[in-house]
Amino acid sequence: MNDTISLLQSHRSIRKFKDKPLGKSMVEQIISAGQAASSSSNMQAFSVVAITDTERKGILSELAGNQAYIRECPVFLVWCADLHRLKSAAERHRPGQESYEDVTENFIIATVDTALAAQNAAVAAESLGLGIVYIGGIRNRIAEVAELLQLPDLVYPVFGMCLGYPDQEPGLRPRLPVPAVLHWDEYDADKTEEQVEFYDKTTSEYLRERTGGQKDTPWSELMAEKLTQPSRLHMREFLRSRGFELK
Amino acid sequence: MNDTISLLQSHRSIRKFKDKPLGKSMVEQIISAGQAASSSSNMQAFSVVAITDTERKGILSELAGNQAYIRECPVFLVWCADLHRLKSAAERHRPGQESYEDVTENFIIATVDTALAAQNAAVAAESLGLGIVYIGGIRNRIAEVAELLQLPDLVYPVFGMCLGYPDQEPGLRPRLPVPAVLHWDEYDADKTEEQVEFYDKTTSEYLRERTGGQKDTPWSELMAEKLTQPSRLHMREFLRSRGFELK
Known part of the structure; x- marks a missing residue:
């Protein structure tokens, strides 16, 4: 096993962070590593909003189900699928022409582009000795998150990510064989x-x-609980309100 | 810049591979590194179909728009979002109870889980001296791909990935600032x-x-071309036919 694979294999989500700030240039380095991931036809259909302001992190923490680590981490990243930038480009060159930003295919492209970049960024962060945890909870009250971050149409928050110096050492969680x-x-x-x-x-x-x-509780029972819960049923309507028709 | 970040930053898609097979254990090591990525509530909602059979790769190559490298790479991975496994688990513990595998939220979870794992696997592969390229083209004729690979309902091919020893050294493509x-x-x-x-x-x-x-041609013009093309308009209907209602 080489060092990189050993780093990947030692990933665990970190939910307790040291009270130590992160330099802007470190965040930029992490985002830049994220950008180096593959992107469908080089569309790069994602954006990141980095939040360092304590009050703002506090609000996001509340919106995401009162997860304290969102407030406590020095930098909270909101990873957004972004077709707004592409739509602006299209209108510039082909004003008035029909475009397809609202179809399911482009929704998938933007969501995947975001996830690939985020995972590269996560690996980069961990290689720098930082810890991360993905936050799906920002989809709990996603409309309020989008409002708070002033997201334009055709941009939706896919997940958040806490970033900071780990102040815990959780064990590895076993995966499916x-x-x-x-x-x-x-x-x-x-x-x-x-x-x-x-x-x-x-x-x-x-x-x-x-x-x-x-x-x-065995995994399959936890999954049964999960799948029989009506989870975030507002997503479809929220996406539609933001221009993702999923046609 | 540390070695891992330098590896991430040197990523380029590889579309020409040496005629050199890949051991099964290497593929397993790469998939295992993929599994180490974060997963929403540990749902691990993805599966991978690895294809080594030349005839089968040939068919997939044709289905994906005649991309020769799909046939030529020693291993072609099809990364699938998979809610079938979870649905089986749910039915075992809560037979007959309403479940929500068909809502947009769970579609996003499965798609993101797949992408995070795939990107980790891509990084692992590159750390082993291999090259990769993501293949969105398998969504061109996705119903035929699903049929060929015998995918059950609630499993959809998100993208393919060629894997092998690089036989080219393309330049780095500049990203957005x-x-x-x-x-x-x-x-x-x-x-x-x-x-x-x-x-x-x-x-x-x-x-x-x-x-x-x-x-x-500047990037924004390429993007305008891209967005004004009616791209894979069959996706919505295909997903619906496979149990992803995106409710």
């Missing part, structure tokens, strides 16, 4: 059950150890 | 125009040099 996610030549649905059963044992044991015997 | 994508405290739409103009000059010059003066 490789054969559960990797198929050869075609998808083999038959093996799913067996793989999930195996992973359920692993995760139960992990939870039991981590909680001193208090919890041992 | 950092201030074009990075905003502080709130989104500053006013700066977009100026930043894009600056980048247009950079990209024109880059193209002119790269093509010996044959081409110099």
Whole structure:
């Protein structure tokens, strides 16, 4: 295992940060590394809003379900899928011509571009000794987040990311076994059950150890809870209100 | 700049590969590094189909717009957003209970999970001296790809990825300047125009040099072309047919 793979394999989400600021140039270096990721047809359909202001982080923390680490981290990044920049470009060269920023395909492109850049940035941050955690919670009250950050139409916050010096050392969380996610030549649905059963044992044991015997819910049961919860049902309407028709 | 950031910054897409096979264990190592990326609530909502069979790669190459490198690379990975595994888990624990795999929120989660894992895998592959290129073209005839790979409902191919030993050394493609994508405290739409103009000059010059003066279309014009093309308008209907209602 080389150093880079060893870095990737040692990732854990950090939710407690030292009270130590991050220089702007370090943030810029991290974003620049993010930009180096692949981008569909070089569309680079994403933007990042970096928040350092304590009050603003406090509001975002509240909007995201009172996660204290959003307020406590020195820099909170909001990763946005951005078709606004492309739409401006299109209007400049082809004013009045029909364009397709509102179709599902371009929504996928922008969302994927954002995620690839964010993950590169996460790796860069960790290589610098920083810790990160992705925050899906900013989609809880996404309209208010978009308002607060003054996002124009065709820009939506995909997720947040806390950035800072780690003040904790959590254990590694076990993942599904490789054969559960990797198929050869075609998808083999038959093996799913067996793989999930195996992973359920692993995760139960992990939870039991981590909680001193208090919890041992297997992964598949947690997933069942998750999937039977009506999660963020406002997303479709919010996206539509921002110009993503998903046609 | 540390070694990892230097690796990230030296990324370029590779479209010509040596005729040298890749061991299965190397592919597994790369996928395992992908799995180490963050995942929303540990849902791990993705799967990968790895294709080594020459005939099958040939068919995929054709389906993706006759990109020769899909046939020529030793391993072609199809990265799929996968809610099928979670739905199976839910049905096991909560049979008959309403679940929400068909809402937009879970579509975003699965798409982002897939992209984060893929980007980690891309970084791992490059750290091992391999080259990669993302293939959005597999969405051209996505229904046929899904059929070929025997994907069950609630699994969709987000993108492909060629993997192999590079047999070319393309130059680095310049990206938007950092201030074009990075905003502080709130989104500053006013700066977009100026930043894009600056980048247009950079990209024109880059193209002119790269093509010996044959081409110099600025980025914003390429983007205008892109956005006014009716791109993959079948995506919405395809997703619906596979259980992603995007409600």
